[in-house]
Amino acid sequence: MASKILIVSVIALIVIVGAGIYFSGFLFPQQTATVRVGHLTGDLHHLALFVARNQGYFEQSGIKIELKEYANGPLLMQDFLAGELDFAYVGAPPAISARAKGMSDPNAHLPVVIASVNLEGSAIVVDGSIESPEDLSGKIIGTPGTGTIQDILLSMYIRDHNLTLTKSPMSISYLPIEFSKGTINGFIGWEPAPSIAVVQSGAHVLLTSKDLFENHQCCVLVVSNKFLASHQDLVSKFAAAHKLANNYIINNPAYAKQLAMNITGHSSQLIDLALSHIVYTSTPDPVSMKTFLHAMIDLNVVTTLTHEQVDDFINAFIDTRFI
């Protein structure tokens, strides 16, 4: 009897100790998967990515991120289509046009939206010669590149208000420089570029993207359709970390501001202005994405779809299972 109790006790002890070791991760540490994540140069819209990294949300989910930086959304999406990225923080229009173009290519890695990154977040800043939107006619206005969300927003505004101006596409980092030199009369860009021109070069905000298109979807978190098909668990973890980070920004604005200052090196005043134009949310807005796509078809930015296909396209483009 005593020996039986002893054997049972030993087995129970082994099970308890074994379980303890297993669940503490000492014997079998959690597997870490590396994912490639694209984002844009100095884009405050993508603050959630840096919050998730700094707060260790990715690490806690067993994800190691390899960051790749791009000058604008269309450039990022070119790499994305080629399979060089698994996830990307990018403007909705470049992701839409990349998917629309790549749909007929079975080898292309098509973007699927799994979360929103932010709404709005851009602004048109101008010099003293422009006081009202009507004054934009005949002026040179910079954009961060053809096909970017800002370029589409400006084209939509020009079309709707029957304006004639010269668009001057260039890298986002050059926009405030060209403005300060007087080469352009103003520009539309993602934050903090417009705020840089306001604080450093005396520009004034003519229109925010809220004025241009209220509550419009700006950046989205996309995953490659091929990656999604084979790594649904990782996609789920990544989306959860992203949502956690976006919530952290909303609930801890002081932390968000300090982080924004750290990663951009800009002043408190400049970051305050920039952040006031951005709405952080993880819930995608299909309605504004449909409006964008209709406009992109009208503007010949998307040539592979018709207006009748817009609803089906956007429904297949967004996957809200993970948010």
Next chain:
Amino acid sequence: MKHADRAKSLLLGLFSLIVFLFLWQLLAVWMNSPFLPGPYSVLTAFFRISTAGDIDGYTLSSHAMTSIYRVLLGFLFAGMTAIPLGIFMGLKPSVNSVSSPIIEPIRFIPPIAWIPLAIILLGGITRYVFLIWIGAFFPILLNTIAGVKRTSAVLVDMAKTFGADSRTITFKIVFPSALPEVMSGLRVGLGVGWMCIVAAEMIGGDPVGLGRLIIKYANLYQMDVVILGMVTIGIIGLILNYAILSTERRLFKWRVEVRA
């Protein structure tokens, strides 16, 4: 070259071009990718952009003429600066010794590396001119120096014997003697300058230019127009090269290298 030989060469060239286009179309059909359009799609894009213009309304001819203007302006400045400097450096070894430590490292800096500096310091057309100048300058300079050094010492000595001053020797003996090399330098320089145009127009700022057309449509994933821009750059480059080569052939018929 006899007429029959010329016709044969032309036919062979035409045949190879047709084979190339056929293989390209075959590859496009086989790959069936929206990112590799065939020659027919590019031809369609040619008519579309030539007549209706691009997304901002600029036609192919306005893109091409703008690029040609920028390249020729940059090339002109390169010639105006590199040829006199090359003659001076070729004639005066001490000048060569003084300037070589500065010029030699600079010539290895690719034009694209100058872009950030050009953006900060220059504006408008001057930045295009600068980048094309930096690309075309060194081939012209080095060829001019080589041409000057190749001048026959016998001719120079003879001129001195007849009492010619240094100005006469430079303009009547050295420069004409160096001209074939100068022309070769100009031809290479124009080629490099033309290749720099895409890099220069990548700077952005202006919505027009062949480099800008390529980037604009790469951002829209419309590769037929991207290839159209590339082909246009190639064809114009070829025409410019041929124009200089023909001038060279007419001017220096007496040179074995030119006749060949």
